[in-house]
Amino acid sequence: xxxxxxAAPSEQTFLGxxxxxxxxxxxxxxERFSYYGMRALLILYMTTExxxxxxxxxxxxxxxxxxxxxxxxxxxALYGLYTSLVYILALPGGWVADNLWGQRKxxxxxxxxxxxxHFTMAIGSxxxxxxxxxxxxxxxxxxxxxxSTVVGELYPEGxxxxxxxFSIFYTGINIGAFLGPIVTGWLxxxxxxxxxxxxxxxxxxxxxIQYRMGAGYLGNAGLLKSTASPEAVAALERRFYLIFFAxxxxxxxxxxxxxxxxxxLSLTEIATYLGYGVLILVxxxxxxxxxxxxxxxxxxxxxxxIFWLFLLIAIFWSGFEQAGTSxxxxxxxxxDRTVGGTELPASWLQSINPIFIxxxxxxxxxxxxxxxxRNADPSIPVKFGLGLLGLGMGFFVLSxxxxxxxxxxxxxxxxxxxxxxxxxxxxxxxxxVGLSAITKLSPEKRVGQMMGIWxxxxxxxxxxxxxxxxxxxxxxxxxxxxxxxxxxxxxGVVALAMSPLVKRGIPKGIK
Numbered sequence: 403x404x405x406x407x408x409a410a411p412s413e414q415t416f417l418g419x420x421x422x423x424x425x426x427x428x429x430x431x432x433e434r435f436s437y438y439g440m441r442a443l444l445i446l447y448m449t450t451e452x453x454x455x456x457x458x459x460x461x462x463x464x465x466x467x468x469x470x471x472x473x474x475x476x477x478x479a480l481y482g483l484y485t486s487l488v489y490i491l492a493l494p495g496g497w498v499a500d501n502l503w504g505q506r507k508x509x510x511x512x513x514x515x516x517x518x519x520h521f522t523m524a525i526g527s528x529x530x531x532x533x534x535x536x537x538x539x540x541x542x543x544x545x546x547x548x549x550s551t552v553v554g555e556l557y558p559e560g561x562x563x564x565x566x567x568f569s570i571f572y573t574g575i576n577i578g579a580f581l582g583p584i585v586t587g588w589l590x591x592x593x594x595x596x597x598x599x600x601x602x603x604x605x606x607x608x609x610x611i612q613y614r615m616g617a618g619y620l621g622n623a624g625l626l627k628s629t630a631s632p633e634a635v636a637a638l639e640r641r642f643y644l645i646f647f648a649x650x651x652x653x654x655x656x657x658x659x660x661x662x663x664x665x666x667l668s669l670t671e672i673a674t675y676l677g678y679g680v681l682i683l684v685x686x687x688x689x690x691x692x693x694x695x696x697x698x699x700x701x702x703x704x705x706x707x708i709f710w711l712f713l714l715i716a717i718f719w720s721g722f723e724q725a726g727t728s729x730x731x732x733x734x735x736x737x738d739r740t741v742g743g744t745e746l747p748a749s750w751l752q753s754i755n756p757i758f759i760x761x762x763x764x765x766x767x768x769x770x771x772x773x774x775x776r777n778a779d780p781s782i783p784v785k786f787g788l789g790l791l792g793l794g795m796g797f798f799v800l801s802x803x804x805x806x807x808x809x810x811x812x813x814x815x816x817x818x819x820x821x822x823x824x825x826x827x828x829x830x831x832x833x834x835v836g837l838s839a840i841t842k843l844s845p846e847k848r849v850g851q852m853m854g855i856w857x858x859x860x861x862x863x864x865x866x867x868x869x870x871x872x873x874x875x876x877x878x879x880x881x882x883x884x885x886x887x888x889x890x891x892x893x894g895v896v897a898l899a900m901s902p903l904v905k906r907g908i909p910k911g912i913k
Contacts, residue, residue: 419567420556422623425616427571430549431578432609433513436520436602437542438756439582442749443590443598444484445727445871446734448477456592467594470528475872478727479669482868483676484535485723489861490680491543493854496551498544502639505548505555506617506624512544513610520603524596534599547857548624555623572763576756578605587749670872677865684712684858697845703907704843707783708852710904712859714786714897715836719863720870721793721890722825725755727871729800729818732879736804738812751818758826766830782839782908783901789832790894796824797887804880842912 450469457463472480499508519537522530553571557564582602590598628635659665660672667675688709692702733739734748773779780788803817837856844852873882 419563419570421619422556422616422621423553423567423570425613425619426549426553426556427574428616429509429513429609429613430571431574432605432612433516433545433549434575434578435582435585435605435609436516437538437582438579438752439586439605440520440523440538440599440602441485441726442583442730442752443586443595445477445481445730446591446748447595448472448480449474449731450595465593467591469595470531473875474731475875476669478868478870478872478874479673480868481727481871482865483669483673484539485726485868486673486676486861486865487539488542488546489857489864491539492547492857493543495543495545496547496850496854498642499548499551501628502626502635502642504624504626505551506620507626508544508548509552509624510610510613512541512546512548513606513613515541516545517541517603517606517610520599520606524600524603526596552620552624556620569763569767573760576759579756580753580760583747583749583752587747587752591747591749670869673865673869677862677869680858680862680865684709684855684862687855691848700909701845704845704909705848707904707907708840708843708855710783710900711786711836711839712855714790714893715832715856715859716862716866717890717893718786718790718793718828718832719860720866721797721886722829723864723867724797724871724886725752725822725825727868728874728879728882729821731871731874732800732804732807733815733818735809736807736812736879737815737818739815751815751822754819754822755826755829758823759830762826762830766827781901781905782835782912783897783904785831785835787894787897787901789828789835790890790897792824792828792831794887794891794894796821796828797883797890799824801880801883801887804878804883807879839912843908 447469449472450467452468452471453466454468455463455466470477495508495512499505503511516538519534519539519541521534522537523534525534550568550571553568554564557567582605585605586598586601589601590596626635630638656665660667688705691697691705695705697705730748730752733751737748737751739746739748739750770779800817800821803813803821807813840852840856841849870882870886877885
């Protein structure tokens with residue numbers, strides 16, 4: 403009998419789940435290892451002086467380990483552009499999988515492009531650095547949205563078993579996010595930045611090898627399901643490549659004209675204009691859906707709720723994603739990281755958040771279930787408000803700790819650890835709830851598009867995060883963190899105040 407599309411090829415299971423789940427578990431673990439490992443080094447490498455050296459406890463020079471020597475404003479803008487484009491390219495990455503390759507091939511090809519990007523960054527020149535970032539953006543756009551889709555297809559029956567499978571899968575994500583900064587930080591900060599970038603590539607290759615070896619356990623999950631003829635698919639693929647390379651050439655040409663001064667724009671200005679452009683396009687898209695999208699009155703209310711959640715999630719990520727920029731720089735410059743006479747890499751503090759996620763995710767999951775049984779489960783808009791307040795509380799704590807911090811008066815890493823605790827609590831309150839809400843609130847013919855809007859919200863938040871972190875060039879850290887705390891906290895208060903009105907657009911039974 404033919405294997406059902408989306409099912410595992412046999413009854414082989416691991417702890418009651420399809421064996422293919424373990425293949426995808428380790429694929430995503432190693433991909434997140436590479437992504438978060440490189441991300442932990444990125445802002446530190448870009449802002450380190452080109453003549454920087456590593457010394458021992460006595461001040462003796464051990465080796466040179468210079469970076470790019472960029473100012474904080476430029477480096478943070480570049481960081482924001484990079485992380486936002488990773489999310490934006492998830493949209494065409496999902497389209498390629500749905501229409502040309504299937505999710506399984508998109509994950510495999512994307513993984514190799516990511517690995518090539520990390521190895522390119524390891525070469526050690528500015529040209530190879532930027533080329534590597536471009537490759538990682540393209541590869542992640544192919545891999546990120548599609549590996550989760552394959553996980554879902556392993557459970558064609560849906561239900562609680564699928565939810566449990568995704569919980570296991572996301573545990574792999576956070577194990578990788580924990581290990582990545584530990585390995586790359588030790589190599590990159592302690593020996594050579596480019597060794598750290600290369601280690602991230604090695605991790606991605608390890609994930610691809612086991613992905614290939616375990617592909618037999620995936621059955622038909624992730625294969626192309628297009629009803630078009632092979633000839634039509636081939637023609638569509640040719641048109642896609644033509645559009646892709648034309649767009650790539652246009653962007654490369656624009657970058658060249660900016661770099662030689664023909665177009666007088668800074669990276670900060672480019673990031674700012676991109677942010678405005680994204681926000682305007684999303685607003686126009688929702689205006690079209692509400693006026694000419696052919697939706698019922700109830701669906702329009704639900705679309706209005708999604709737009710509100712889009713704005714809130716963009717604000718949330720604009721604060722949360724300071725972890726890789728302003729908080730990372732604060733860990734490097736103003737935090738006492740000496741343990742037993744040895745100074746630990748600043749990037750190691752990037753592993754605190756995934757530890758808290760692994761520890762707290764079961765707690766929050768159990769809490770929501772218990773509250774639901776008592777009919778006391780907060781509504782979706784209330785949870786968004788609480789998530790923003792948790793994020794704001796974290797920045798308030800850090801602004802308090804940073805008030806007296808200086809190079810001669812380093813503060814305890816406990817301030818950052820407590821900050822990450824509140825940020826993780828906010829993340830667990832808002833992020834998984836938001837993902838679930840989008841699938842529940844989207845009109846049937848708009849689910850994929852609304853998930854794309856969710857990715858765009860994350861992209862916009864990452865872009866703003868980079869621009870905000872760039873203010874460290876002119877603001878003291880405590881002032882920056884205090885300002886972010888007030889803005890995010892105010893957004894949380896507004897979200898809570900608006901929650902009764904927003905809740906009216908949510909059908910009964912959806913929480």
